[in-house]
Amino acid sequence: xxxxxxxxxxxxxxxxxxxxxxxxxxxxxxxxxxxxxxxxxxxxxxxxxxxxxxxxxxxxxxxxxxxxxxxxxxxxxxxxxxxxxxxxxxxxxxxxxxxxxxxxxxxxxx
Amino acid sequence: xxxxxxxxxxxxxxxxxxxxxxxxxxxxxxxxxxxxxxxxxxxxxxxxxxxxxxxxxxxxxxxxxxxxxxxxxxxxxxxxxxxxxxxxxxxxxxxxxxxxxxxxxxxxxxxxxxx
Numbered sequence: 001x002x003x004x005x006x007x008x009x010x011x012x013x014x015x016x017x018x019x020x021x022x023x024x025x026x027x028x029x030x031x032x033x034x035x036x037x038x039x040x041x042x043x044x045x046x047x048x049x050x051x052x053x054x055x056x057x058x059x060x061x062x063x064x065x066x067x068x069x070x071x072x073x074x075x076x077x078x079x080x081x082x083x084x085x086x087x088x089x090x091x092x093x094x095x096x097x098x099x100x101x102x103x104x105x106x107x108x109x110x
Numbered sequence: 111x112x113x114x115x116x117x118x119x120x121x122x123x124x125x126x127x128x129x130x131x132x133x134x135x136x137x138x139x140x141x142x143x144x145x146x147x148x149x150x151x152x153x154x155x156x157x158x159x160x161x162x163x164x165x166x167x168x169x170x171x172x173x174x175x176x177x178x179x180x181x182x183x184x185x186x187x188x189x190x191x192x193x194x195x196x197x198x199x200x201x202x203x204x205x206x207x208x209x210x211x212x213x214x215x216x217x218x219x220x221x222x223x224x225x
Contacts, residue, residue, distance in 0.1 A: 004152075009150075033213070033214070040219075041218075041219070042200065042216045042217060042218045042219050043153075043200065043216045045213055045214075045215075048213055088152060088153070090153075096141045096143065096158055096160060096204065097143070097158060097168060097169075098143075098145075098153070098155065098202075098214060099155075100145075100153040100154070101152055102150055102151065102152045103152055
């Protein structure tokens with residue numbers, strides 16, 4: 001059974017700092033997703049990572065995938081308050097099931 | 111605009127009173143799913159459908175039913191809701207695996223409280 005674990009689950013950081021969220025998964029998959037969720041809102045797709053070594057960047061966020069280590073990272077550069085949200089990674093399992101991590105609640109303080 | 115629409119957005123109901131949460135997508139996607147989100151557990155799949163009249167259980171199907179009579183609609187039915195089904199529910203749709211950049215689009219969510 002595929003399990004997806006994120007860490008940390010809670011992260012409070014100051015504006016301008018860098019940090020990384022980690023996503024480990026237990027069985028082979030060739031498709032990993034990162035989503036953002038604001039309080040009371042739906043999930044917004046950030047990145048789709050399809051192959052080993054894939055790296056994608058959008059603004060201050062950069063995601064990477066290492067399928068051999070079964071690890072994805074979401075790196076935040078020079079954080080700003082607007083990035084405060086909960087971030088989920090999800091791995092495709094079987095035909096069409098996304099298995100989600102527990103989520104990382106990120107708070108960025110001025 | 112491409113979207114997944116759920117209704118209602120908020121619902122408070124009593125134990126045992128049947129309810130239906132509707133989900134509709136306008137992207138002609140074959141795949142649709144229902145997830146529930148609970149604190150500390152992320153999202154867990156309840157049911158999914160790979161096409162019209164094709165549905166299957168996800169990880170937490172107990173207490174739920176679904177149907178897929180039309181491609182665009184995938185309602186979630188709670189025949190006899192119980193308090194442990196209090197949760198935030200999301201419907202999602204996507205194109206089949208294997209197509210370029212398969213991505214799931216999520217509805218706005220339905221916050222259900224069963225008292």
